[in-house]
Amino acid sequence: MMKTKKMIRTSLFILTTLMLTPTLFGQIRFGVKADVGLNNPSFDSEALQVENMTSYSIGPSLEAMFPFAVIDFGIEASLLYNDNRMTVSNLTDGESATTNDVSNRYLYLPLNAKIKFGLGMLPLRMYAVAGPYAGYLISGEGIDLEDMQQDLKAKEFQAGANIGLGVELFKMLQVGVNYGVQLTDNYAVERPNWQEPLNGKSETWSINATLYF
Numbered sequence: 694m695m696k697t698k699k700m701i702r703t704s705l706f707i708l709t710t711l712m713l714t715p716t717l718f719g720q721i722r723f724g725v726k727a728d729v730g731l732n733n734p735s736f737d738s739e740a741l742q743v744e745n746m747t748s749y750s751i752g753p754s755l756e757a758m759f760p761f762a763v764i765d766f767g768i769e770a771s772l773l774y775n776d777n778r779m780t781v782s783n784l785t786d787g788e789s790a791t792t793n794d795v796s797n798r799y800l801y802l803p804l805n806a807k808i809k810f811g812l813g814m815l816p817l818r819m820y821a822v823a824g825p826y827a828g829y830l831i832s833g834e835g836i837d838l839e840d841m842q843q844d845l846k847a848k849e850f851q852a853g854a855n856i857g858l859g860v861e862l863f864k865m866l867q868v869g870v871n872y873g874v875q876l877t878d879n880y881a882v883e884r885p886n887w888q889e890p891l892n893g894k895s896e897t898w899s900i901n902a903t904l905y906f
Contacts, residue, residue, distance in 0.1 A: 720756075720757070720758045720759075720760055720765075720767075721755065721756070721757045721758075722755070722756045722757075722905040722906065723753065723754070723755055723756075723905065723906060724753070724754050724755075724756070724903050724904050724905035724906055725751070725752070725753060725754065725903065725904050726750075726751070726752060726753070726754035726771050726773065726901060726902070726903040727749070727750065727751045727901065727902055727903075728748075728749065728750040728751070728773065728775075728871070728899050728900070728901040729748070729749050729750075729899060729900055729901075730746070730747055730748035730749065730897060730898070730899045731870075731897075731898040731899055731900055732746075732897060732898050733745065733746055733747065736891075737784075738784075739784065740783070740784055741781065741782070741783065741784060741891070742781070742782040742784055743779055743780070743781055743782075743891060744779070744780050744782075745778070745779060745780040745794075746777075746778070746779040747777075747778045747779075748775065748776070748777045748778070748897075748899070749775070749776055750773040750774065750775040750776075750801055751773060751774055752771060752772045752773035752774050752801075753771065753772055754769065754770070754771040754772075754903050754905075755769070755770045755771070756768075756769050756807065756905060757769075757770075758807070758809065763810060763811070764808055764809070764810045765808065765809045765810070766806075766807070766808050767806075767807050768804065768805065768806060768807060769803075769804075769805045769807045769822055769824075770802075770803070770804050770805075771801070771802070771803050772800070772801075772802060773800070773801040773802075773803070774798070774799075774800065774801075774831075775798065775799040775800070775801045775828065776796060776797075776798050777796070777797045777798075777799065778794070778795065778796045778797075779794075779795055780792060780793070780794050780795070781793050781794075781795055781891075795833070796833070797830065797832075797833035797847055797879075798830075798831045798832050798833065799828040799829060799830055799831060799851065800828065800829045800831055801826055801827070801828045802826060802827045802828070802829075803824065803825075803826035803855065804824050804825060804826070805822035805823060805824035805855070805857075806822065806823055806824050807820060807821070807822045808820065808821050809861065816862060816863050817860050817861065817862060818860065818861040818864070819858070819859075819860055819861075820858070820859055820860070820861055820867065820869070821856075821857065821858050821859075822855075822856065822857045822869075822871075823854075823855070823856040823857070824854065824855065825852065825853070825854050825855075826852070826853055826854070826855060826873070827850070827851065827852050828850070828851035828852070828853075829849065829850060829851075830847055830848065830849045830850070830851075833847045847879060847880055848877065848878060848879060848880060848881055850877065851875065851877050851879065852875075852876045852877045853873055853874055853875040853876045853877070854873070854874050854876065855871050855872060855873040855874070856871070856872050857869050857870060857871035857872065857901070858870060859901075864905075865904060865905055865906075866902065866903070866904055866905075867902065867903045867904075867905070868900070868901070868902045869900070869901055869902075870898065870899070870900055870901075871898070871899045871900075871901055872896070872897070872898055873896070873897045873898075873899070874895060874896055875895045875896070875897070878891075878892040879891065879892055880892060
């Protein structure tokens with residue numbers, strides 16, 4: 694727990710430092726970002742089924758750019774509250790499977806390199822982002838299925854990388870699609886036949902929108 698708190702403080706310090714150093718960049722903007730998961734996969738094994746997986750995030754975002762003639766280059770940093778939900782079923786009893794709806798809440802800290810370029814006279818600009826992210830477990834619901842409580846625990850830290858494309862309208866609203874690859878497991882799993890359904894969601898797609906002020 695102490696290690697997790699130290700990581701959170703370090704990440705918040707980096708984000709705050711970026712917000713307080715406007716002289717490093719030609720243009721700094723603040724906004725609100727929202728993200729919704731697009732995929733709703735189902736994972737099965739002989740003993741466990743995971744389905745109805747949904748995710749949404751929301752929180753403040755910062756964009757710091759170097760303006761150039763054709764292409765602008767800079768960074769994008771966000772501090773997002775994430776709610777990740779799924780339905781977990783214990784299949785060891787066959788047709789009498791027990792089911793539990795689980796919601797885990799995370800604090801996500803994505804930090805992306807970003808480029809933007811115009812489309813002639815149109816009020817649109819294209820952008821692309823790529824970079825790492827870290828996730829810290831804020832709270833999570835226990836999985837109370839029979840014989841599972843001692844074998845299953847949500848991990849407090851996540852890490853991954855993402856890449857995204859989108860458009861910016863009137864220099865205010867950005868809408869894009871993001872592809873993420875998870876580099877760590879969500880759960881510490883002791884049973885091998887639970888590993889694939891619980892930690893098999895390593896690639897995700899999402900759609901996001903950011904309104905800058």
